[in-house]
Amino acid sequence: MYIFSATDIRAWDEYTILHEPIASIDLMERASLACYQWLLKYRNTEAGFVIFCGKGNNGGDGLAIARLLAASDHTVTVYILEFGHKGTDDFQTNLARLHDSNATIKFISSEEGIPVLTAGDIVIDALLGSGLNRPLEGLTASVVKHINQSGGEVIAIDIPSGLMVDSSSAGNTVITATHTLSFQCYKPAFLVAENAPFIGVLHILDIGLHPAFPEKHPPAHHWIDKSLVQSILQPRKPFSHKGSYGHAAMVAGSQGMMGAATLSAKACLRSGAGKLTMHIPAVGYTIMQIAVPEAMTYTAGKEYVELAVEMDKYDVIGVGPGLGQHATHKPLLESIFQQCRHALVLDADALNVLAQHQQLLEQLPPDTILTPHPKEFERLFGKAANDFERIQLALKKAAAFKIVIVLKDRYTLVATPEGLAYFNSTGNPGMATGGSGDVLTGIITGLAAQGYTAAQAAIAGVYLHGLAGDLAVSYSSQESLIASDITDYLGDAFQQVKE
CATH class of the missing domain: 3.40.1190.20 (Ribokinase)
Structure with missing residues (x-):
């Protein structure tokens, strides 16, 4: 196991895309499939899934997870934060694919569009992922606060939204997850006590990133195993x-x-x-x-x-x-x-x-x-x-x-x-x-x-x-x-x- 910064993790993704080789959309599918399989194994699959997505690649993960859940006859509602700009290419591809499924897709462009959540819903947080570099504010912060107040189970994809990978998030608005499904390695944010209330139970899922990368780019922090x-x-x-x-x-x-x-x-x-x-x-x-x-x-x-x-x-x-x-x-x-x-x-x-x-x-x-x-x-x-x-x-x-x-x-x-x-x-x-x-x-x-x-x-x-x-x-x-x-x-x- 390794401990990598946000920058190093992005570099590992890029290295895998170049040297496996694999298309970025297919690597996203691999990560989403790992999350989907975890959900089927460990969660009450009779419950409905409510998935919140931003328009970055973390949101793309959420859309792919939604499609996989819908294809196996689960009730899925997706809420996409709408700020008037296009998402990443992989987000757009997965959004197009999701339109061909039975999932319900809605957009949140104001606080009035934030949905009512019930305690029985399984909420999936795919808002922001590990690319965050400043505290949440505005509509995004309001959505996160609303999710935290819902009382339901919250599963964060990659990292709870609002949590910064390499620096303190003390005092910031952060998703309070029941479980966090992260990929391939530990992040510095997972190792400090101040973040424990946000992460919940941590699960590191192997998504097959290229094994040669850590040898060529040793991490700044080391894992005692x-x-x-x-x-x-x-x-x-x-x-x-x-x-x-x-x-x-x-x-x-x-x-x-x-x-x-x-x-x-x-x-x-x-x-x-x-x-x-x-x-x-x-x-x-x-x-x-x-x-x-x-x-x-x-x-x-x-x-x-x-x-x-x-x-x-x-x-x-x-x-x-x-x-x-x-x-x-x-x-x-x-x-x-x-x-x-x-x-x-x-x-x-x-x-x-x-x-x-x-x-x-x-x-x-x-x-x-x-x-x-x-x-x-x-x-x-x-x-x-x-x-x-x-x-x-x-x-x-x-x-x-x-x-x-x-x-x-x-x-x-x-x-x-x-x-x-x-x-x-x-x-x-x-x-x-x-x-x-x-x-x-x-x-x-x-x-x-x-x-x-x-x-x-x-x-x-x-x-x-x-x-x-x-x-x-x-x-x-x-x-x-x-x-x-x-x-x-x-x-x-x-x-x-x-x-």
Whole structure:
């Protein structure tokens, strides 16, 4: 799967038309047929279809879908927005074809022409598609608002009308779809939380665009999927030993927060680290020895971690889960930064200390991995006006500080120092539970211990974390999922990636 901008998607269409070769009207028919087949399979086909079309190629898709539905004896009414100009050539061709069907065709040239909709209608939005570059206004905005108020099921073709592909649509008038039927690849608009209410359930339909295009025109954003992670993970060698897979350290835990430390410790070991030493407060010594007997333990304070010693011997240092926020933690982080000789992973309270002492950002070792959720990211780097600006800010800061930023969300972003953006494909809402982030920190730390680069550890880590959560949910439910379930299914996640 790929993530392409609106410009790149148009170029992919044109490349397919030229190199398959195929006429543009036939490519439109292919896309419309894919939507029609989805409608027959998943929707109540006894209901009537009301299709709203603009005069661009998205409207042409809508007209072709209308013809196919009418030909299979469905009740179809088409409403075309009329502004006094001709449509695209393919729109005009499909309009002529539709006149030979049983579909009812009407035009909307004023607000008085907007039809009454019933809750039983299935509304298909084929007004604008992905070519939009400004907010909706006038009659088009009125039609969209009317559709949203109808209370019926709304199915958007390509992208909900009013939603911009590559920039924020916050505050704009946008179709609120129940389902979105898009084509061939993800669009940036599908990956941000602010657009979730408009998209509904997303379905990516394969319409056979030319497979050579992505190879010749690599996307600006990358999709973390099984094939990418397979290319990263290396098989273990027969004559290896625990020293072959690195010695990890985790600085974690405090009074009342030892659960976070144990969760991250277990995940680190389950991710393949050869050895793990936990730097924890004395109050958590017995807890750690019992909960994670495979880990070695060093006590570095009474109720919270107060000092870091001999940290230069580790292949990776993970810092933050359950650490708490204390006055001594600023010099603690400074000491760790100075001693760190290899990889460094910072999460949770380590990020909060960084946010409180911004000068520490300048001291971060190159290729440090930060794993903030959106609020932690905001405290670190400032507010963004919308999700698209937050993505750009993450890429900017990753490049400026030469670090890897793992911005946790539904499609977690991995921003690299080279300015590359990777979005994760795995995970589910059940993972929105306390301790899930501590498990992720442990996984990334465990992978980094084995010699994977910071970007590789982050990319593979977020994928395995989400996949383990998906496997856990398949055996229980999103509601019942807890963080330790994710670790329990890490083995299955590794096995699935190897298949």
